[in-house]
Amino acid sequence: MAIAWALRPRRWALWLLLLVSCARAFYIPGYSIKSYRDEEPIPLLVNKIFSDHTQLQYAYFDLPFVCPPSGEKHGGSPFGSGQSVSLNLGEVLRGDRIMTSDFELLMGKDVQCQALCTQEVGRQDVKRARQLIKQGYVAEWIADNLPGATSFVTVDRSRKYYATGFKLGYQDFSPADGKPRYFINNHFTIVIRWRKAPGKAGDDGGKAVVGFEVYPKSIAASEHESKGCPKNPHDDHLGLELNLPFDMAKLREKYPSSSYIPEEDDDLDDGATLKIPYTYSVFFQEENNVEWSNRWDLYFSNQEEGSMTHWLAILNSLTISGVLGVTVLVIWSRTVQGDIKGRGDGAMEDGKLKRSSRTKLPNKEGLLDQSAADVERDGDLSSDDEAGEDMTGWKLLHGDVFRVPAYSGLLAPLVGSGMQLLFMAAGLLLLSCLGVLNPSFRGGFVSVGMGLFVFAGLFSGYFSGRLYKTFGGVNWRKNTIITALFFPGLTFCLVFILNLFVWAQASSTAIPFGTLVGLLALWLLIQVPLVYVGSWFGFVRATAWEHPTKTNSIPRQIPPQPWYLRDTYGAVLTGLVPFAVLFIELLFVFKNLWQDKSGYYYVFGFLSVVCTILIVTVSEVTIIATYSQLCAENYHWWWHSFLTGGSSAFWVFAYCIWYHFFKLHVTGFVSSLFFFSYSFLACAVYGLLTGTVGFLTAYAFVRRMYRYVDLKKPYPPTYLPFLALEPLLTSTVRSKWTDVD
Known part of the structure; x- marks a missing residue:
């Protein structure tokens, strides 16, 4: 036995030498000298x-x-x-x-x-x-x-x-x-x-x-x-x-x-x-x-000469991201202290809110009488006839905030596809920063990206299946098929139709038919099974995400919303902030992709920093928008958070249109069709990715926030800034509701 223990270090040394010899044989493009x-x-x-x-x-x-x-x-x-x-x-x-x-x-x-x-x-x-x-x-x-x-x-x-x-x-x-x-x-x-x-x-x-x-x-x-x-x-x-x-x-x-x-x-x-x-x-x-x-x-x-502009892009991104936090902190320093001292207006027991008095609930036709208000309030908030204090803002939504959203069968596959794209993008940026994907590895960025996308089908299926289970879905195989075929299928159809126009021009830009068949096989024979495996783990083996409050059987009535909190206007406006973080770096990306097609984008360090700040900014904007919506007593935050996160894709596509007419000077119908089609596809990928980030950020925030709906417990310091916005938003919504009545 002692001899065996003495020989074990030598075995490990032999294994280490073997690994070193294998590492020498491993080829990283750009590092093997001929x-x-x-x-x-x-x-x-x-x-x-x-x-x-x-x-x-x-x-x-x-x-x-x-x-x-x-x-x-x-x-x-x-x-x-x-x-x-x-x-x-x-x-x-x-x-x-x-x-x-x-x-x-x-x-x-x-x-x-x-x-x-x-x-x-x-x-x-x-x-x-x-x-x-x-x-x-x-x-x-x-x-x-x-x-x-x-x-x-x-x-x-x-x-x-x-x-x-x-x-x-x-x-x-x-x-x-x-x-x-x-x-x-x-x-x-x-x-x-x-x-x-x-x-x-x-x-x-x-x-x-x-x-x-x-x-x-x-x-x-x-x-x-x-x-x-x-x-x-x-x-x-x-x-x-x-x-x-x-x-x-x-x-x-x-x-x-x-x-x-x-x-x-x-x-x-x-x-x-x-x-x-x-x-x-x-x-x-x-x-x-x-x-x-x-x-x-x-x-x-030429790209190195623009390093100062890259630093300005990073400074611009940090400024915008910091202003969001500083603004909230300034509001908190003036108003939240008094709000914390005056807390204690309700408590949660077993997911039900106690109240000490009954208040009237207004609706679109006018004020309800006292008895009708009592019945509706009890039906919305608790089956018990216990007394509690008057509640306003997001606290009123504890029984509806986790209500299953409309078209949940589409939201789950979209979030799953977004996680797939997020994994692919993170992997590409990491490998590029490490130097594995370098210009001497011609075509490596697209090849590795395609491999990461196919492998990330596991993540796509897992998150889609688990979110579908959380929404109460039962037909997980149908959800798996939608997740595996929806986004890749639309992408493949768009590329195929566009390829017909390029084929007619006898251009090498056209994807050969054999390559299309190979991509189709890669999709159906490898990615789809991986999505199925991930979905099986997410739905069958994993448990649904638990919510801190119970959902009432009767949904609350949502008061009239301010124009800036409506889905269309709010999402479009909030998308301007992430776009402002990204648009300077877009100048270099667009120049490399559409103008200097022979060039090689090689400043992935700057791009990684900007993308990280972009993700943080999207998370901040989505949390603030979601909190504003909840304070307006609107519990339809699921789709709104997804659209808020991905709304900057609208502005990126608008920037593509401007770039085409004022920078590219591209001639010919096919070239313009090629530009707009691939720009739309890129913006769809970007919107799906950032929309998923926004949704998951808002979901995590709402779950954590309603854990502290028992107002006798102290809030974590990270949530105090958002509580500062509640009195302002609640008073605005109440005043508008009174005006309507």
Whole structure:
């Protein structure tokens, strides 16, 4: 026995070493360095083209005017050019279409000029190229997992930064007639920046890529020599204009009776073609000022310049959130002290309120007589004929505050779906702040988010099932089906319908049919069973949430409500406060999503802080709104708290509309439809998430508040500010009720 105990620490040591060895084998994207030896091939992959002026993207090799893949193998690769690279779910959904190319890059070997191909295009292809250049499309290539970039320097030339992609061409104007002319970039100067690889690989001669730059240029076909390359590609040359004049002789032969003189953009086919020679140069430059771990920093220079604005956003959020608390504390310091000293006007025994006198209850027709008021009061508050003191405000609702709300069968699934989204959002922010989700993990944010959403079906089913049980529901399987199919089903239908429009444009933004089938299988075969398991635990195994007071059989009559406490007006107005917390950070999120689609949002630390303050603000606003409603003797707080929490989504969508018309300048019906559809979906997700936060906060607050409805017991300090609002709100409601009568 003693020997066994002596060997146990060694066993634990062996297990620890095994875990360490496994940890070394674990790959976190962005932290595994790829080193290259001299003349070792560096694969260059082509991806897609995109524009800031439209939401439609296209695969690079789908363009009719670029060099098609030859299918040849380069650098010992087992795959020929044109081979599709396996993509994760996030890459497919963001429109990536990555393929191998015919470019040959050998580490450390400069190439002055290398002919790629000469592409012969017709009139329709020329027209297509002109249209894409006019819309500002840029191409994205990838080398060593770095996107090819166009480099820029600041005005004072003190800093350098990258913009992902390079332009397909450029637009100029004719000096003679002022008409626009379009030139295509057909020569590419590729600059690979490298440094000695860290660690043992660097000692063995390995080099790490720390920069990938592409400098496009337009060179006329007449400037090229017989071998396909211009004499000196880096000198000034005439540009290759996308201009294909009509052959009038052929048109006269084809249309002998026509005297029409065609324009450049006409669709007449006269068989004319334009030859576009493509060439490239490769240069390697040593760069010791950039560490491999910091090689993405140049892509984020513009975002770092806005760090002051991020801090202002956080300061704005803290100010708004703090004002809510300070305002309540100021009211409490002036009024609540006297309210506490005068307490003792009632007590609870077994969920029934004792009263010492009977008071009249007004209704919409007028004041009831004394005996009728006594009967209604006794029926509402207690079956006993005991005496008690006069009660006002939220204390009168102790027998109705937990009455099951209308459409509770819909509220429970919505809250469950909100918890699912809340878990997904928290997981994404946490992994992003830890650096697991970084730009080198292309498409990782969407892929991991989809995985977290599917796994969070357990939470969705649990909270939905338990809340459904609390509402007194019995058919939990029906509730499970609604929870599992309602929100994901509506989302899938919207995406599918929108995808039909994008498919018609032959855009890579369209989700492939196979991916749609995979998403459908992921939803029905994995998420739905997880929701079922969670719902079974929430309804069958877990107990319903207990309420501190009993519900009367006869509901109370609700007095007329002030306009600011009505569901529509109140919810819309209260949504302004959370929106004010969020709107500054929305500038950066929208710019990244809709304008700089090649950029990478990388300030998740700021975003996490703003989101945390947002959740606190939503909780504060919902508690204050719920307490105001209860003081107005309105016990329909269930849906009101949910709408109050999610009402800021209305203002976010209004901001999307403003952003579309004044910032984006997007052209085309499909692009606008794409923008508004996905904006609506994002706002629905945001509203569902914040609405769930508001509902759960209000539910916890109301349950805890009515635990202390026995006024002889001291209130916790956290509830004193809300008690301060009661005399003000109650007097307002009573005065309005008297005016109505």
